[in-house]
Structure formats: C-alpha cells, structure tokens
Amino acid sequence: MEKMKIIIPGILPGKNEQINADRRNHFVGNRLKQKTQEEISWPIRIQSRGKTFGDHHVIIRVKFYEPWNGHHRRDDDNIMHGCKYILDALVNLGIIRDDGPKFVKLLPERETDLGTHGIRIEITIEESGMVWKDGRLTAREA
Template sequence: MTIIIPGRLPCMNDLISADRRNRYAGAKLKKDTQKALIPLMLAQAKGKRFKGRVLIKAKFFEVNRRRDEDNVISGLKFILDALQEAEIIKGDGQKYVHVLPEVFVDEINPRIEIEIK
C-alpha cells in the first residue's frame, strides 16, 4: 500500500522553534499536523489495516537541498504517530515498524511517498 502526502511536513527545527516561542506551540504543531494527515491517510488506505510488523519505505521529495536530511526525515514522527492513531498500523515502536527513509529532490512536485508492506 502506498500513501502520498503532498508538500512537506514540519521538521525538527520547526518543532524546536515552536517550543521556544511557547511551551504549548510544539505540541499544537504536532497535533495539527497529525490531524491533517489522518484523513488523507484513511482515504488512501481504503480500509487496509496491518496487524503485525511492517516495513515502511518513506521517500521524501523536497523542493531543494536546503533542509538537512536528518531534519527532513524527522517528519517520520508525525507520519508514524498518525498511522498509529488512524489504526492503519498496530504501533509505531520497533516491535511493529522498520523504517527505510530516503530523501530526493523534485522541484515541481514535492511530496512524501509512504510504502507500507
């Protein structure tokens, strides 16, 4: 199953900046991001659920190379938490998920492709 998320997600630097502005801002950023992801994921999952351990290949397509790869990949936190909250995967810990992230550049169509096996 593949889920495509258009655009890009907040990175670790965005979360840290929000936390520095206000102690609740980081939590709100995470909550709002997950709230936006869940309906998108459920629509593309079409009722598919995974009961056991899964392999998740995450391909991040950025507009350019300005953000560090580790910051881009930190968006996985939002993705995994949303997948678990949407009950598409059983859990987001090592017991249930193995993640293979990659970062690419696509100036025309920035997106995140999540393949779950």
C-alpha cells in the first residue's frame, strides 16, 4: 500500500480568523481561503513529487504541532479547521479525487510537544485497502 508524508511549516488560519474575514465581507473570507490554499499548495506539490491516489480510499492523518502557552493558545476546534484548507488543496492538486467519506477518512490530531522541528503540520496519506461498495466501505477484493 502506498504512503506519503508531507510537512507544512507554521500554522494555518483558524476557524475564528475565517469567521471574522467572512463577517467583514464574503470576498475577504474567500480571499483568505484561496490565499491559504495557494500557500500550502507549494510544499504539498513539491513533497508529493507528482504522486496521486486516484480512486483509492485513503486515510489522512493531520497532526498539528502547536504549543499551548502564554503566546499560543488556540483551541483544538479552531486549529482543526485547517483540515479544510489541506483537503481542498489535495483535491485541487489531484492527489486525492475527492474529500468526501467515499474517498477519505480524516484523522486530525493536536500535539503540544514540538520536539526539535518546531511549529508545523504533518500530513500522512496512505491507502486504506478499503473500497466504497453498495453505500459502505468494505475490504478491497484481491
């Protein structure tokens, strides 16, 4: 089964930033989303090296490395909003076909221990060995 790992440095706008941009003007909110997707598309494109998963069902693990201290205090639900930008970028780049449950199982996680690599987002994509059949996921036949 195929597997891919992508690392994006830094943090993504949270749900609160997106809501505030949308409240100012829907054009401002859309621009924030488009700009964020464009910024993360470059590291994804470079690290994926042209690999795609086509019609395969995949498991996508997104691990957000952000500290929880006096300077950085974002709630998990605010951080996990970044998955929207990531999944949309993966679809736009053709790495996955769609971000619905027929093709993706998403497993977001937050880690406060940054280790030696600092603030970042680690994305792991791997084939699940499952296929969508008769309205549910079942094991792929050999």
